[in-house]
Amino acid sequence: MxxxxxxxxxxxxxxxxxxxxxxxxxxxxxxxxxxxxxxxxxxxxxxxxxxxxxxxxxxxxxxxxxFAVPRQIAQQISRDRTRKYLLEFSDGVSVEAVGIPGRGKLTACISTQAGCGMRCAFCATGLAGLARSCTAREMVDQVLHIARDFNERVTSVVFMGQGEPFANFDETVRALRTLNDPRGLKIGARHLTVSTCGIIPGIRAFAKLPEQFTLAISLHSASQQTRNQLMPGVKKYTLPRLYEALQEYVEATGRRPTYEIAMIEGINDTNPEMRAICDFCEGTLCHVNLIQLSDFPDSELHPSPLFKLEELQKRLTARGVQTTIRCSRGADIDAACGQLKQRRPNAR
Incomplete structure (x- = not known):
């Protein structure tokens, strides 16, 4: 061996x-x-x-x-048919990946790093720290593992698992291009989505890529003080600078970024917070995804009630902002957004 x-x-x-x-x-x-x-x-x-x-x-x-393919250490299957995998690479480092089936579709949610160094308060991965970054090959292998397990073609990939993709920019782009390659998996560029906490140099570099990959931004708050508390790893990339970089991205690409907002009770679902989010988004080309915060052990944060998400959706829609309330899949097996922490349940 x-x-x-x-x-x-x-x-x-x-x-x-x-x-x-x-x-x-x-x-x-x-x-x-x-x-x-x-x-x-x-x-x-x-x-x-x-x-x-x-x-x-x-x-x-x-x-x-x-063939240094990752070894499956554990698998969990959710009531909604989502599958979570704990995969170990040849050096003993492990990551989690998630397969999300739909009607005639299969989405792979993959990790770009083993752990994460961004320290976001609402994310189990961030609290665990960073072990190392993944190679492009290791990212693609997560997609292939999911496809083999479902015995089905992966139709879209979201780089929303463990890690900050733009802290591992070059390998992430290599993985995107491998997945998009017409000789291989042939996944359309618009079905390949990269989510960043808001690393501005990465956003600007991403805008220069010729492919039409999709960009998602973990926004979570449009109040600087609140965002600093929730996302200390991007404190230096202030909201005015982020706003400017996103407008440059839209002008350069003509593509609509997605803003992700995990609603947290008493933190970003107050009246001033909602107003700040509406002000940030109004008049810009964007789509907002609202989700209820996913619970995880030892967290003092709790999800907002659904009526708060519906209220913010109404406010954003009234301002002309496309908004969706998104159901987070796999919460019962800790596979939802922010829950990935490389736990080792009994292997299947």
């Missing part, structure tokens, strides 16, 4: 590297085409799956390269 972990993952090789490796093994070049098809189109997770390759050739490949 130790030797395997030190081998290079074959999926990390370029197409030219794979052709070169096949040539070094004295195999005809059409074998390289077959290997690439297994990697890009069929998303193989082992050499044994490559059934149109000679067994001797598969053995040669296995002696030189690995």
């Amino acid at each position: 130790e030797q395997t972990n030190q081998m290079r993952d074959i999926r990390s090789l370029s197409d030219d590297d794979i052709r070169s490796a096949v040539a070094q093994l004295d195999q005809p070049m059409f074998r390289a085409t077959q290997v690439l098809e297994w990697l890009h189109k069929k998303n193989a997770s082992s050499f044994d799956e490559m059934t149109n390759l000679p067994k001797s050739f598969r053995t040669q490949l296995a002696e030189r390269f690995s």
Whole structure:
């Protein structure tokens, strides 16, 4: 096992590297085409799956390269059919990912980091701290794991699991492009959504990407003092600067960002807080998602009652702001927004 972990993952090789490796093994070049098809189109997770390759050739490949796919430590299934996975990478670091089925759709919610360093008060992940960032390959592997478990094609991916994607910007973009690649999973750019706490350099860099990936902002409050208390990790990115960066994003891309607001009783559901949110959003191109805060152990924060979300939705709609009250899936297995904390229930 130790030797395997030190081998290079074959999926990390370029197409030219794979052709070169096949040539070094004295195999005809059409074998390289077959290997690439297994990697890009069929998303193989082992050499044994490559059934149109000679067994001797598969053995040669296995002696030189690995498939460092994550190992499932645990799985939980919600009453609403949402599935949460605890996945362990080859170095022992683990993350959680969530599969959310719908009518003819399957959404993968994946992690960009193991843990998170943003320290958001309403999030179990942030309270646990940051272990390390994920590679692009590890992000894609979470999507593939979900697809295999459901035996279904993933139709959309939200980078809303553990971690701050823009604190791991380059690897996140590589993962987005891999998922969007027409040779592979072919997930449309608009069905790939990245959620950030509001890291402004990341927003500006994201706006320059040629692909039409979707941007979501964890807003949660439009009052600076409240936002600082809830989200200390982005305290330096003030609301006026965030507002300016988002308007620049809209002008550069023509795309509508989503603002996410988890409603917290007595914190951001008061009259002044609602008014501030309406003022921030009015006259801008955006869509607001309102959700009730998800409870987690040891938290002193509690979800707002539903009528508060309905009141804010009415206020925003009256100001011309598109607003949705969103049902957070998988709360009974701690798979909802802000609940991911790498707990280890009894493995299935």
